[in-house]
Amino acid sequence: MYSGTAVVPGIGVGPVVRPAPRPTAPEHEEAGDPSVTTVAFGTAAAEVARRLRARSKAASGAASEVLSATATLAEDRGLATFVTKHATQGAGPATATTAAIEELAAMFTAAGGLMAERVTDLYDVRDRIVAELLELPEPGIPVPDEPSVLLADDLAPADTAGLDPARIVAIATELGGSTSHTAIIARQLGIPCVVAVTDLHDVTAGDRVAVDGSRGTVTVDPDEAQVAALVEEDRRTREAAAGWTGPGRTADGHEVQILANVQDGAGARVAAEQPIEGVGLFRTELSFLDRSTEPTVDEQADIYAAVFEAMGDKKVIVRTLDAGSDKPLAFANQPDEPNPALGVRGLRIGLADPAMLDRQLDGIAAAQARTGADVRVMAPMVTTEAEAQWFAERVRARGLLAGIMIETPSTVLLADRMFRHLDFVSIGTNDLSQYTFAADRMAPTLSDLTDPWQPALLASIKLVADAGRRAGKPVGVCGEAAAHPLLACVLTGLGVTSLSCAATAVRPVGAKLAQVTLAQCEAAAEAALAAPDHARAAQAAAEHLA
Template identity: 55%
Template structure:
């Protein structure tokens, strides 16, 4: 008899087999049209503020007990729970006669609507807002917090979506995999699942057909959930997966294919602390230094000297090794306070990245001055610098000229399809490419990468995206210039093999993803990667491409 399966988008590979366990539902506030008496409203405001602070304090406490990305995620959610904007909005509603519960719901609804309109990372945070709403309402009603159950035996956690508080405190000994109906490849659920080292599937539209307690097999690579599989077959797959994980834990690098071909694996970092952590890993350098993440809270532009000090920490963590610095990729989902961001209807297609130079005279020049100073201060003879969101050859020419004036090695991000369509023209101007697969995918497929409804379109396995990568890498090979990948795609061990087969020369990813990619690459030859890549790009869709690669590369 054919087994029942549910399909989603696999974002963290591996197998898990355990009973399904659903998150606890949120509590609805009591429906009431009666207004709070005017004399009682000040006390009601205080009752609301106390509940909101209790919820925020729990996030802060969990943040202090967590590690890595989980600490950052929970800390950000605690700050959001204390945000004066929504607290003020709810208090105003209470002073108008609403109960604390109803005011919480209505105030959060206002901000959810605003965030959804902005789109990008702000739209992604609506899950956090709704989670805060549900926890505050539960506190006001004297009920247990909604969210993740506390299992006493291993389970696969199923949910419509997961908020930071749900994922950040998970015990991988009990939660063997994460599966959600919503969410996308770059959601925090995927990021934390990767940190925990457990399989993860998002955008599984039929997930609600899986009932509580039924045993399921999760394949985080292909995105397939098998309901009530053959126990012996499932156990065998999980056992082999555990053996692979042990191999990953023991891997020490450097990366090379089975035929001895070396592969450069680099780390994505956002500051000196992350760079120092990466320097203790198998990373051979930094393939993406996200400079804008250093300044997300800076109200005024740091001086050249201050910027140089910050950049110097990253150069200093990898003396004598490759460090690729990306100039400010601010705008859209990463607004930087000191940059002049216009109020745009569609910021993802607006003034962001290198285009900030249009509205912020001298901003990029001063950053390049700081990078050059940091390189000189740290004895870096070959500092690689790349610009994001380049769309025209003129932009590439002008940026390269500014870099060469400062003895910096110029490159550009390949995010806009225009570059991938005519790569030779751009490579005449710069010395290297780095493909940002997250943005290249969303622009190629005309799909917001933060939209869970479009997760199947924003999958980097889309054949159209792979063809653009192939076209770009081929130009690099013909012109003798390196073409790397620094998007989330590089952290997918199976896709990493395909990228090498397409002609990519380096892969940059989150530090903790490097060993899994290194182990997978060690099992294949360059000939295999090339042959399979040629077949995969001819696939009909992303699902077929991924399943074909899994079949041919094991």
């Protein structure tokens, strides 16, 4: 049995499949004219980007987001510059591409934080461009003839986003963390998933394994009786989830709103098919990742209205542009930074260019006026009381309710003061975890620190929830922690009033809450807070939620 970080609950059993070998540049590739090499790279990169964007448009939610972001990497001007440099030094197209990616990956790794997360994406772009240059089949995941378990060192977003849950019944990777692209997309697809599994490379293709996405284990050649019991338990859990129709509340009637995270109208329409009470996180920046110029107020209003209309009279919480770091926007004029995760991102872009923020708020207000929707607006990456007040005044000037994302320790410590200016807050556990523990959330050796069960993270959430209760204002969670059924119960016990997650996680979360009382949730929260580490926090909580 191998252990890792559990990220998507469920059981998957079957033979192992692994990604096909990636293409490599020929050992003695003919160099040729540097200008011809540069043109060949540009043509191949454009074709790769085109395919990725086509997949992005066909996907939704996080899958669409990461495919679009990977397409942007393929056409990155810095990458093209490095390829030209190596071409002038005598490298052929595939060799120049490989060398350029290695150079860029080293820079991303040195930058750390969210930039380091993109290294897997860079290598995926390299392989796709090299395959295009060498006229080889596009690399990716094999399509098995029977339900199988996918094991890999790591998975590129483009590979994960295209998985068929009927054929790939579970995923386990040696790298990654609970907020990695693999985990996020697997959650959206509803595929049981475990990441950061040590020594997973020892398991070979064809081995029969059982992946337990609730306990974080991968068992080779499992006992069939034990597998049968786990599968039956998983069947009952899925049956309960399928039968849950909302609204969100515990067995004794304590209300907890269950909301969905969306990125556009298409995603909102899919989410609306679930028994949700609205949208807890509308990621507006994801609609603009491929735009070279800022959309007009009217264009923005059309995009926002599509989400508002899909939700009808249900509330929608809109997050203003969370650009920067791993989500660069060409029209935001963001500078190159040594550590983008700690640089100009989120509200800091609005502070530097208030007119751009005002145009977005005007677009949101126009869409709200057109649809009559119940709209609230929150800002990401807020760090001071003055920033919260500045943002809230702009939002309220347009007749809308104002809130912020709680993603930094400073906003946790000053939560009472933040509520003086706000109508609500929403905790982004992904970034709050990363900044609280000073740990790159993609570093496999640090995945224990960024696990959402960490008691220090739970203590931070409790501080904010307590401040919200004193102010009589709602406190939501819209990070990946809200998608885990057991952890959702603990969050409820901490005082969180709403949970926003991927649409596929809505029913499992709601069904689990419906099976336990508020007293059980509170007892589980106390037990988790008192635990010495994340693993024992999860174990202690589970004992109260059985």
